[in-house]
Amino acid sequence: MLSLKKYLTEGLLQFTILLSLIGVRVDVDTYLTSQLPPLREIILGPSSAYTQTQFHNLRNTLDGYGIHPKSIDLDNYFTARRLLSQVRALDRFQVPTTEVNAWLVHRDPEGSVSGSQPSSGLALESSSGLQDVTGPDNGVRESETEQGFSEDLEDLGAVAPPVSGDLTKEDIDLIDILWRQDIDLGAGREVFDYSHRQKEQDVDKELRDGGEQADTWAGEGAEALARDLLVDGETGESFPAQVPGGEDQTALSLEECLRLLEATCPFGENAEFPANVASITEAVPSESEPPALQNSLLSPLLTGTESPFDLEQQWQDLMSIMEMQAMEVNTSASEILYNAPPGDPLSTNYSLAPNTPINQNVSLHQASLGGCSQDFSLFSPEVENLPVANSSTLLPLVPSNSTSLNSTFSSTNLAGLFFPPQLNGTANDTAGPELPDPLGGLLDEAMLDEISLMDLAIEEGFNPVQASQLEEEFDSDSGLSLDSSHSPSSLSSSEGSSSSSSSSSSSSSASSSASSSFSEEGAVGYSSDSETLDLEEAEGAVGYQPEYSKFCRMSYQDPSQLSCLPYLEHVGHNHTYNMAPSALDSADLPPPSTLKKGSKEKQADFLDKQMSRDEHRARAMKIPFTNDKIINLPVEEFNELLSKYQLSEAQLSLIRDIRRRGKNKMAAQNCRKRKLDTILNLKRDVEDLQRDKARLLREKVEFLRSLRQMKQKVQSLYQEVFGRLRDENGRPYSPSQYALQYAGDGSVLLIPRTMADQQARRQERKPKDRRK
DNA sequence: ATGCCATGTCATGGC
DNA sequence: CTGCCATGACATGGC
Numbered sequence: 035m036l037s038l039k040k041y042l043t044e045g046l047l048q049f050t051i052l053l054s055l056i057g058v059r060v061d062v063d064t065y066l067t068s069q070l071p072p073l074r075e076i077i078l079g080p081s082s083a084y085t086q087t088q089f090h091n092l093r094n095t096l097d098g099y100g101i102h103p104k105s106i107d108l109d110n111y112f113t114a115r116r117l118l119s120q121v122r123a124l125d126r127f128q129v130p131t132t133e134v135n136a137w138l139v140h141r142d143p144e145g146s147v148s149g150s151q152p153s154s155g156l157a158l159e160s161s162s163g164l165q166d167v168t169g170p171d172n173g174v175r176e177s178e179t180e181q182g183f184s185e186d187l188e189d190l191g192a193v194a195p196p197v198s199g200d201l202t203k204e205d206i207d208l209i210d211i212l213w214r215q216d217i218d219l220g221a222g223r224e225v226f227d228y229s230h231r232q233k234e235q236d237v238d239k240e241l242r243d244g245g246e247q248a249d250t251w252a253g254e255g256a257e258a259l260a261r262d263l264l265v266d267g268e269t270g271e272s273f274p275a276q277v278p279g280g281e282d283q284t285a286l287s288l289e290e291c292l293r294l295l296e297a298t299c300p301f302g303e304n305a306e307f308p309a310n311v312a313s314i315t316e317a318v319p320s321e322s323e324p325p326a327l328q329n330s331l332l333s334p335l336l337t338g339t340e341s342p343f344d345l346e347q348q349w350q351d352l353m354s355i356m357e358m359q360a361m362e363v364n365t366s367a368s369e370i371l372y373n374a375p376p377g378d379p380l381s382t383n384y385s386l387a388p389n390t391p392i393n394q395n396v397s398l399h400q401a402s403l404g405g406c407s408q409d410f411s412l413f414s415p416e417v418e419n420l421p422v423a424n425s426s427t428l429l430p431l432v433p434s435n436s437t438s439l440n441s442t443f444s445s446t447n448l449a450g451l452f453f454p455p456q457l458n459g460t461a462n463d464t465a466g467p468e469l470p471d472p473l474g475g476l477l478d479e480a481m482l483d484e485i486s487l488m489d490l491a492i493e494e495g496f497n498p499v500q501a502s503q504l505e506e507e508f509d510s511d512s513g514l515s516l517d518s519s520h521s522p523s524s525l526s527s528s529e530g531s532s533s534s535s536s537s538s539s540s541s542s543s544a545s546s547s548a549s550s551s552f553s554e555e556g557a558v559g560y561s562s563d564s565e566t567l568d569l570e571e572a573e574g575a576v577g578y579q580p581e582y583s584k585f586c587r588m589s590y591q592d593p594s595q596l597s598c599l600p601y602l603e604h605v606g607h608n609h610t611y612n613m614a615p616s617a618l619d620s621a622d623l624p625p626p627s628t629l630k631k632g633s634k635e636k637q638a639d640f641l642d643k644q645m646s647r648d649e650h651r652a653r654a655m656k657i658p659f660t661n662d663k664i665i666n667l668p669v670e671e672f673n674e675l676l677s678k679y680q681l682s683e684a685q686l687s688l689i690r691d692i693r694r695r696g697k698n699k700m701a702a703q704n705c706r707k708r709k710l711d712t713i714l715n716l717k718r719d720v721e722d723l724q725r726d727k728a729r730l731l732r733e734k735v736e737f738l739r740s741l742r743q744m745k746q747k748v749q750s751l752y753q754e755v756f757g758r759l760r761d762e763n764g765r766p767y768s769p770s771q772y773a774l775q776y777a778g779d780g781s782v783l784l785i786p787r788t789m790a791d792q793q794a795r796r797q798e799r800k801p802k803d804r805r806k
Numbered sequence: 807a808t809g810c811c812a813t814g815t816c817a818t819g820g821c
Numbered sequence: 822c823t824g825c826c827a828t829g830a831c832a833t834g835g836c
Contacts, residue, residue, distance in 0.1 A: 646814090669824065694825095699814060701826055706813085709828090 648692045655685050657692075664689055665696030759784060 645653070649661050657664070658679050667675060672693070676686065756774055759767050773790035775783040 695815065697825070698816080698827095702814070702828080704826090705828055 648695060651688055652692060655688050657681075657685060657689060661692055661696065664692045665700075755782070 646661070652661055652664070659675060663675065664672070676689065681689070752774060756769060756772075757766060761767060767784065771787050772784055773787050775785045775790055775793065777783055
């Protein structure tokens with residue numbers, strides 16, 4: 035369903051844009067606003083799936099709690115909304131075609147990427163393609179890198195099916211011919227392909243040792259690209275300026291793009307297409323926008339995009355969302371079930387602000403949960419007298435069944451009545467007064483969506499824990515709440531990789547104990563080990579980006595925490611934890627180029643410098659075997675080795691010292707690494723707990739709100755029923771003398787006030803007695 | 807010159 | 822008891 039939705043949405047958008055560009059007006063509004071649930075939901079999404087998560091995260095951002103403000107998902111969401119509004123705007127404003135500059139349609143074929151480029155073209159500054167050159171035939175682009183890349187994007191749920199799957203050979207040839215035509219412009223496809231470059235950057239980051247080259251993409255890279263984007267005066271084409279080493283860059287003109295689209299499927303199943311169309315329209319006011327922004331639309335894979343957080347743009351997005359949601363609710367408001375007759379106090383009570391969303395699924399049953407009785411002070415004395423236990427027996431009073439009660443409640447406008455008192459997640463004043471806030475409506479909508487999700491989960495038989503898990507799943511689907519990956523299950527999984535990686539890289543003698551100790555450590559959540567290890571060991575690991583984003587998020591929260599981030603912390607340092615000494619030795623060997631340049635003496639000096647003190651000692655004492663063997667051999671083999679040689683007492687002592695020191699060295703490395711991971715895990719636990727606390731506080735506020743709503747409704751119903759009662763003379767009963775009493779069987783009795791007070795006191799005593 | 811940090815080493819204790 | 826590991830404390834070298 036998700037892929038179908040994206041497929042349809044992007045396809046429709048592309049088709050619409052195309053039609054608009056060639057002059058056919060498409061009234062998207064009729065489709066979007068019409069009450070055709072399937073299509074509407076396909077295009078706009080099932081509301082809570084998107085809005086809940088994103089608003090939730092937006093609120094977190096505004097809280098200053100946790101979410102990196104540069105989060106690409108927010109951008110993605112907003113731009114998706116913006117894209118819709120821009121598509122709508124297409125039939126109002128005709129985008130001048132001369133301003134539609136260049137579209138990225140495909141990445142490079144291998145052939146146009148210079149096959150002579152050295153494989154070290156992963157550096158950011160180098161413009162050579164990321165993917166490996168598979169061969170001179172540039173017609174077929176089915177390298178593993180290509181497919182893997184598409185799959186990666188697809189896995190993240192952001193893209194349409196890969197192009198190559200549906201392209202015929204002629205199409206691909208045409209594409210390549212077109213690209214080659216633009217090669218003389220010096221434009222390469224991957225120049226615009228931010229995801230491409232981002233991935234490249236990631237791999238590069240892993241490969242690079244020094245921190246000096248670790249400048250971020252959004253910093254110099256994006257600026258450099260923005261600077262390098264030139265506009266052809268004649269054609270209006272925009273193409274990157276000649277970057278040194280960027281001879282393989284091409285760009286597609288609009289005409290070529292259209293031709294290309296004609297040649298391919300009608301919807302142009304290229305995932306990058308709609309994104310770049312959006313970027314084009316965005317680029318109209320600001321002539322050259324950083325590529326990071328347009329690529330922010332590409333996929334959630336690019337979560338780490340560090341484009342500047344454009345507050346104004348976000349505000350526009352907020353406004354557009356408000357507009358859109360107002361439209362949604364206005365059109366759906368007529369369908370709201372109002373069971374109360376006109377003039378009913380209920381309807382007057384709950385008919386505020388019709389253009390705000392509705393909290394579905396708030397049931398009286400939930401709201402009358404115990405433990406909230408302290409909130410009764412919010413009530414009028416009259417209702418306060420009602421025993422809590424009887425509130426559920428109110429149901430028979432409602433004209434129809436409980437379902438209609440729910441629907442009646444669902445028509446109540448909580449957003450108009452309440453506002454979350456704590457925007458700050460750490461605020462403790464949950465019962466505080468509702469403060470006005472310009473974002474209040476929006477945030478409230480988000481919260482209500484969130485609560486609706488909770489309610490839905492509860493109604494469907496989930497327990498609250500499952501509901502929260504459901505909520506977290508929504509968060510994780512967005513790719514924003516990355517901490518959901520730290521659930522116990524993922525901990526255990528990463529734990530497995532942790533132990534395996536450590537054992538694989540440790541010496542054979544230490545591997546078994548190392549893995550066993552690691553699994554013991556897993557009880558306290560020992561997962562970051564694998565994260566950093568995977569970075570170091572698996573070059574070009576694709577799944578690494580979310581973790582990096584997570585660290586970005588953390589670092590944003592507190593810049594001083596940068597020092598604690600393993601990834602950044604390891605920059606410039608040779609963290610060779612868990613690497614076998616043999617690997618260390620080989621890694622310490624100087625590159626061949628330096629060997630050629632230097633004389634043999636220099637080589638010897640260099641090697642001497644690379645050797646440890648123990649190695650020097652061993653050489654001085656003429657130990658006949660390597661320190662590697664001394665340290666890493668099992669005891670039996672080690673003793674066997676010693677027995678083979680006639681060694682002096684000094685030599686034996688040195689060998690044992692070397693072994694002891696070597697083992698201790700590795701132990702110290704492991705120990706420090708463990709310590710670091712423990713600290714990081716503790717920090718993450720604290721964050722998780724803080725997030726849970728904030729969520730629970732929000733839920734509490736919501737429940738209190740619902741409870742207050744219920745009480746008001748009960749009060750209204752009470753007054754209505756009481757007001758309609760007449761005595762035998764046809765006169766209304768005096769509220770000061772009579773009261774309604776709810777019996778356990780659902781019946782309602784009219785009893786004198788004095789008796790009601792006595793019963794109420796008895797009801798109050800019972801729980802106290804039970805507590806004792 | 808100084809402080810910080812990563813790393814190596816030693817001492818010690820537990821298994 | 823010996824070997825191994827974990828870890829606190831200290832030393833050292835680089836930045």
